Amino acid sequence: METSDAQRREAESRNPEQTAARDSSAQQRSDARVRACVRELKRPGEPLCAYVRDLDRLAEHVGDLVRRLPARTELFYAIKANSEQEVLRALAPVVHGFEVASLGEVEKVREVSADIPILFGGPGKTEAELEGAIRHGVRLIHVESLHELRKLDDLAGRRGAAVSVLLRINLKGPLPQATLAMGGRPTQFGIDESLLPHVMEQLPKLTHIRVEGLHFHSLSNNLDAEQHVKLVDYYCRFAQEWAQRYGYPLRYLNAGGGIGVHYAQLERQFDGALFAGGLASVLEQALPPETTLLFECGRYLTASSGYYAAEVLDVKSNHGRNYVVVRGGTHHFRLPSSWQHSHPFEVLPIDEWPHAYGRPELPPNAPYTVVGQLCTPKDVLASDVSAAENVGVRVGDVLLFRYAGAYGWAISHHDFLSHPHPEHVYLRE
Incomplete structure (x- = not known):
């Protein structure tokens, strides 16, 4: 008897330990595959620096999440996390669409697919960006202010078009704690919840705007699955009340992204x-049957399949502190500096040493700070750490930074000091 998606989702919700074990095993296979690739990339006389992305693991990880989500749920990939063409092509058959934050990102998506659904968010959209969104057939534009609504209505009127939008709301909360707060406090994102009645009064005048629901993206890098279910439940109840109060159809509710990565403890990832499993009851109790729940995740989808x-x-050693200087640095991999954390890595020993002069090294368990080649003391990838017990580090070894597939190369200042760019290697069977 064939198992349905619903039965599979129910079974996984009852056996989270079994699911976690399977995910861990898949990640270990990916780690081993990348280690072998890095060793093959190592060439005599050329210091190695490379991004390696396991596209098979990426598609597997994201596909598992898509299959687990309940019916009436769609998963979009927020390409700001990593917009490389190879990544987009690997994910296009797996996700329901892409979320973008600029016309440039719209065009990147359209190079991959002429018709895959696109969601367009972000503050300060220009006229050219809004016109481009209409031209490229963006499914939903997330409107961030009344001024943006009026501008979009004017542009759509000139083209004789009707544009589908979601109103992005900056909620008062209470909201769970996370690394980054996008709402629940003063930020540049969304329409202040207290201004919503005024916006709704203006909507009848905007005849080229079709409001299809609400968008919330209140936080980023939340690690607590139970709290995230409660957050989505809060979104759903607010949206349902809005639809009833103002008489608008709630075709879509975008719950944003916000699912995080536990960089400090890689074995304790978001469940x-x-x-x-928790979303199923939320949809049944707090969302009308005609409403589709959207998610736009970035970091959680791509981080685990990328390596630096x-x-x-x-x-x-300098003033009593040990330093390990690597080929590259924050101009390639800015995430550790941006988030001010020590990024997890392992040492891949390279035993070949072709030089007559000595090979500096640190013994096992000696703490050290990993830095790059830039002329700034802020070029730090990890501070006062050691990779693992009983593993030292030598000149010529390779440090392999894991969970580097999101907000690494994409946000880095690539050409500062004009150092060479890293290689980009994509693994796919």
Whole structure:
């Protein structure tokens, strides 16, 4: 007897430990595959620096999440996390669409697919961007202010078009704690909840705007699956009350992204199976049957399948502190500096040493700070750490930074000091 998607989702929600074990095993296979690739990339006389992305693991991880989500739920990939063409092509058959935040990102998506659904968000959209969104057939535009609504209505009127939008609301809360707060406090994002009645009064005048629901993206990098279910429940109840009060159809509710990555403890990641299982009852109790729930996740989808490999160029001590200098740095991989954390890595020992001069090294368990080649003390990838017990580090070894597939290369200042760019390697069978 064939197992339905609903039965599979229910089984996974009852056996979160089994699901976590399967995910862990898949991640370990990916780690081993990338280690082998990095060793093959190592060439004598050329310091190694490369991004390696396991596209098979990416598609598997995201596909698992899509299958776990309940019916009436769609998952979009927020391409700001990593907009490389190879990544988009790997995800296009898996996700329901892409979420973008600029006309440039719209065009990147359209190079991959002429018709895949697109959601367009972000503050300060220009006329050219809004016109481009209409021209490229964006499904939904997330409107961030009354002024943007009026501008979009004017542009759509000139083209004789009707544009579908979601109103992005900056809620008062209470909201769960997370690394980044996008709402529940003063930010540049969304329409202040207290201004919503005024916006609704103006909508009848905007005859080229078709409001199809609400959009919320209140926080980023939430690690607690149970709290995220409660957050989505809060969104659903607010949206249903809005639809009843103002008489607008609630075709879509966009619950944003906000699912995080636990960089400090890679074995304790967001529980996707628990989250998906909890959503089913939320949709049944708090959302009308005609409403589709949208998610636009970035970091959680791509981080685990990306790796940054950097060869050790020097090992030294300065004022009692040990430093490991690698080929590359924050101009390639800015995430650790941006988030002010020590990014997790492992040492890949490279035993070959072709030089007559000595090979500086640090013994196992000696703490050290990993830095790059830039002329700034802020070029730090990890501070006062050691990779693992009983593993030292030598010049010529390679540090392999894991969970580097999101907000790494995409947000880095690539050409500062004009150092070479890293290689970009994509693994796919």
